[in-house]
Amino acid sequence: MKNGLFETGRLEAFSDGVFAIIITIMVIEFHLPDGTHFSDLLPLVPKFLAYLLSFLYIAIYWNNHHHLLKAANGVNGGIMWANMGLLFCATLIPFGTAWVGENYQAVAPTAFYGIILMLNAVAYYILQNRILATMSKKSPFAKSIGADYKGKLSPILYFIGIVLAFISPLVAELVLVGVAIMWIVPDRRVERALYG
């Protein structure tokens, strides 16, 4: 340990476990269809799409988390608790997914799903700041974060999505899909700053 920080290994392993379980546990919500025809699968389509979207979000968070902790010099108490905050928000995703998956045309489930995603973004932002606080502001990672337009844009887009849910849940859901797509498109600049 140097500078009051200890290594990231076990925090990463624990977080990996929680992300892996969240991503898999959502499937338990798929109750078997009543019949045995392909058409009996149709009512499950919205639930499936909600699961797909949440899977993408967890995958994005896992990936960003991976990069973030790789860049970190180490872990202190503040980083540990900020990480727990992110994991807590992430564990709310299956519940939000199940609710919106069953009621994708309803206002509250859609807005609530947007709120959960926003909470995750805020928790991630806090974790990122806790890690940046242990770094020099001139480090390549700190600079790449400074130019992090996605991180700054996402909460605004989530907010727009939440507000839109009260007008048209479907349009709101498209916005939330859009944010996921924005994140999946690779952020070459960060990777370059990190790995050269």
Next chain:
Amino acid sequence: MKNGLFETGRLEAFSDGVFAIIITIMVIEFHLPDGTHFSDLLPLVPKFLAYLLSFLYIAIYWNNHHHLLKAANGVNGGIMWANMGLLFCATLIPFGTAWVGENYQAVAPTAFYGIILMLNAVAYYILQNRILATMSKKSPFAKSIGADYKGKLSPILYFIGIVLAFISPLVAELVLVGVAIMWIVPDRRVERALYG
């Protein structure tokens, strides 16, 4: 990191977690029998056999995944997302297993199970290609994949299984069992190329 690739460790750990949870979560579907006699277990036999088959498939994927990532030079964004694609397809297996396990004589559940297995094969193929793209075509692993008759045969067999499901679900299921057995028989050549 070299050549824009980072190490495989955390991707493997995350994938292990997801595979381990999928393999275990299928057991939750075994609801307790209504009575307390051995004969009360009889209705569970098809579900048990479906679970056994899916367990074998996850074990095969875990094993192949293990070898594939061991051979990889490292991970980039494309590999990461191809891996997430495979994990997503794998998380659909418990649902497909439960449906066919309860309705093994019905067309749609059997065909649907075959479709899920085929999706997994396609996702694995994409992941393999993403990894091969980071390698020299003359590497021993690239050559061993070139001779990968199982990888080429499986999608054809899955397709045959899916079509057969519309004629005889039981025969289709035997084909899907056959593919699993084909994979369990060890592929000495790949192991030799990798470790030999």
Next chain:
Amino acid sequence: MKNGLFETGRLEAFSDGVFAIIITIMVIEFHLPDGTHFSDLLPLVPKFLAYLLSFLYIAIYWNNHHHLLKAANGVNGGIMWANMGLLFCATLIPFGTAWVGENYQAVAPTAFYGIILMLNAVAYYILQNRILATMSKKSPFAKSIGADYKGKLSPILYFIGIVLAFISPLVAELVLVGVAIMWIVPDRRVERALYG
């Protein structure tokens, strides 16, 4: 291995897995609300608060466990079983959480939740002693534990909480929240003794 001890790695990985699953499995208990309005979420608030508290407790145990095994010289059979004892008590938390979350104004669920937390504290204390038994009493870690006022205070506070549950469940729950807050405030002294 030295002095009859083997390395802590796999014990940590196994414990991480169990803690990660416990923390995530509690969310399965959140059954979907009956309606699709924000007001339909209201009945879930006590369950949510119980989940939040239990999440904090698991996070605290994970964190303390992390520090404890980091300080350990290694693992022997006694430590292995003491660790299993802690994991067993921890797996009871989801059940206790679900019961008190649905009946936060009832005596028995509140007292029972306090009893489970107390069992965890006792199991942790035994694990700590098993690890201390492999160390010199003059080691920095042994000294820091000697001054471990939180570890000594917690069982007393749990006991007070359990007794109070028979008078006022709500007051008892506040005591249990208080113990969690006491643990979240960082214990600089231990970190200093460990990492200098």
Next chain:
Amino acid sequence: MKNGLFETGRLEAFSDGVFAIIITIMVIEFHLPDGTHFSDLLPLVPKFLAYLLSFLYIAIYWNNHHHLLKAANGVNGGIMWANMGLLFCATLIPFGTAWVGENYQAVAPTAFYGIILMLNAVAYYILQNRILATMSKKSPFAKSIGADYKGKLSPILYFIGIVLAFISPLVAELVLVGVAIMWIVPDRRVERALYG
């Protein structure tokens, strides 16, 4: 890799994941009591005891598995599949536990639980043999296994337990408890052979 064997790391991580999930998933079976009094917990006592016994068995297997793979020179295809066989048998334990926990006075659930434990013992024995096949018969580990009275006694005791279930389920359950206790008492000789 030497002698056609590759390292044990990822096999251990995967097995740890499966054991950790099995041990935790059994708690989901504890459905909340109908009332809010301590007496409402009474009907759960047999389920709790069945859970405790199964927890001990998984802990014993995890511990023995840990020692076994520590002693192994490496993993080959046969060892990989023997390990999958053990994990498969272990995933049946939650189902057997739930059935006997709800019907501890019935013949079939008790005998069935004994059969599952026996299957695990057989699977472990096969895994042990696959690993021994890669070792010199003069290695300290091979010798310690040769004197492994517990491994030889357990299947006989399970068999006695299964037969006794048809006469008195309670006596049979005591036998199965006895086998667990026999394993928990530390086997100093193996530890000595392994770690000196």
